[in-house]
Amino acid sequence: MNSALQCIFATKELSDYFLYNFSEKYINKNNILGSGGLLTLGYINLLLNINNTTNNEYISPGLFKVVLSLCSSKFEGNEQEDAHEFIIYLLDIFHEDINRVIKKPNNDNLKYNSDEISSDKKSVIDWNNFLKRNQSVLIDLFYGQLKSSAICPICHYHSIKFNSFFSLELSIEESTNQEIKLEKLFYEFSMEEKLDRDNLYKCEKCKEKSEANKTIEIYHVPKILIIHLKRFNNNKKINTFIDFPLRDLDINEYIKSNDSVAKYDLFGIINHYGSMEYGHYTSYCFNYHDHTWYEYNDRLVNKIPKEKEKDKIINKNAYILFYRCQDNDSINWDVIYNKKYENINENNLKLFGADFVLKENPKKNLILGEINNITNIDKSEIIPVINIDEKNEIEDNIDKDINEIKEIKKEECKLEIEIKTTGIFSSIKRTKNNTFRIKTFHETRKKEN
Numbered sequence: 154m155n156s157a158l159q160c161i162f163a164t165k166e167l168s169d170y171f172l173y174n175f176s177e178k179y180i181n182k183n184n185i186l187g188s189g190g191l192l193t194l195g196y197i198n199l200l201l202n203i204n205n206t207t208n209n210e211y212i213s214p215g216l217f218k219v220v221l222s223l224c225s226s227k228f229e230g231n232e233q234e235d236a237h238e239f240i241i242y243l244l245d246i247f248h249e250d251i252n253r254v255i256k257k258p259n260n261d262n263l264k265y266n267s268d269e270i271s272s273d274k275k276s277v278i279d280w281n282n283f284l285k286r287n288q289s290v291l292i293d294l295f296y297g298q299l300k301s302s303a304i305c306p307i308c309h310y311h312s313i314k315f316n317s318f319f320s321l322e323l324s325i326e327e328s329t330n331q332e333i334k335l336e337k338l339f340y341e342f343s344m345e346e347k348l349d350r351d352n353l354y355k356c357e358k359c360k361e362k363s364e365a366n367k368t369i370e371i372y373h374v375p376k377i378l379i380i381h382l383k384r385f386n387n388n389k390k391i392n393t394f395i396d397f398p399l400r401d402l403d404i405n406e407y408i409k410s411n412d413s414v415a416k417y418d419l420f421g422i423i424n425h426y427g428s429m430e431y432g433h434y435t436s437y438c439f440n441y442h443d444h445t446w447y448e449y450n451d452r453l454v455n456k457i458p459k460e461k462e463k464d465k466i467i468n469k470n471a472y473i474l475f476y477r478c479q480d481n482d483s484i485n486w487d488v489i490y491n492k493k494y495e496n497i498n499e500n501n502l503k504l505f506g507a508d509f510v511l512k513e514n515p516k517k518n519l520i521l522g523e524i525n526n527i528t529n530i531d532k533s534e535i536i537p538v539i540n541i542d543e544k545n546e547i548e549d550n551i552d553k554d555i556n557e558i559k560e561i562k563k564e565e566c567k568l569e570i571e572i573k574t575t576g577i578f579s580s581i582k583r584t585k586n587n588t589f590r591i592k593t594f595h596e597t598r599k600k601e602n
């Protein structure tokens with residue numbers, strides 16, 4: 154648990170959100186899939202304690218552990234839990250605790266025939282359906298999309314499905330040369346797989362079971378990419394050395410959509426020592442305050458000298474890798490739902506389900522904004538929503554920093570805006586007049602320096 158927590162603390166975007174942008178009123182108390190805020194508030198409390206310590210003084214997560222065992226009987230006691238399972242559980246509860254969707258609509262299980270509609274369109278429809286039920290900073294940061302396709306050997310029906318994911322699970326073949334490059338695992342991930350007798354494919358159309366070929370491909374990747382190296386197979390641990398890069402992981406070749414993504418840099422690793430039956434976890438994390446790697450081994454915290462980084466970190470016990478997209482350096486942009494303002498019209502609600510991204514371009518004092526996935530909306534309705542000229546709504550005297558907002562380009566599913574600024578913004582908030590409020594990031598920056 155400790156090593157997994159260290160990697161989650163090291164996720165700067167999430168920690169910044171919880172420390173500087175979070176408010177208790179965002180807790181979705183009635184969501185039965187969450188913990189009513191218990192686990193999230195317990196975690197934030199722990200994060201605050203850690204943030205207020207100096208010199209890497211040890212903070213016991215004791216209280217958090219109590220809260221955790223109250224939320225799930227799985228984490229009672231002191232038994233070693235699988236770090237990957239723990240991460241999935243924790244991030245999922247965080248998400249449901251702050252899910253901005255108050256009432257989830259029924260899940261439409263859409264099925265498509267590949268001949269009827271393009272993959273890109275299906276991907277957008279499925280992603281929008283997913284967003285109708287799930288909206289939080291966790292989705293913004295950690296979720297990507299996989300495409301799985303299969304052709305029924307009996308009726309030749311071509312089935313295509315899109316699924317969201319927040320941890321990429323890469324299988325490892327025990328290899329004789331005992332060293333594999335991470336890129337090779339990405340390559341093998343997208344290879345066609347024959348579903349055999351133990352795992353037959355059931356056709357959606359003719360309902361027959363058969364040994365079809367199935368392909369799973371990466372379609373969209375998240376800003377924070379968690380890679381789970383599947384070292385445990387058939388009750389056995391695979392000890393193959395996986396050679397992964399510290400910086401500049403390029404996965405464009407393995408993305409099957411037209412996305413082009415920046416390279417990824419590593420910022421956290423969970424290592425597993427030992428066997429299937431008995432194991433011990435440690436972690437290496439990049440500390441974003443002092444830009445140094447640290448080794449965390451229960452109570453022991455050791456600085457890793459720059460010259461030893463590579464040799465130490467790229468090791469054969471690596472089990473879970475945390476990568477950050479280089480394009481995501483500055484700030485996570487989160488549209489925060491404020492329950493106070495329920496008086497929003499239908500179109501705005503739809504827009505709210507859209508994917509709002511702002512990209513900072515500090516050199517030109519410009520912020521480029523994009524609203525993606527706008528499908529069912531009259532584009533003429535969009536402009537008033539991003540009207541930020543209500544100066545009294547802008548906090549922190551930042552009003553002088555916003556010079557101009559103009560629309561650059563409108564396309565189907567996408568609107569680009571340009572905000573001329575001398576400031577740095579951290580989040581966008583809906584206000585009572587259906588405008589967005591922009592909050593400065595100055596305070597955070599000051600704290601870091």
Ligand SMILES: [Zn+2]
Nearest residue numbers: 305308356359
């Ligand atoms: Zn069939």
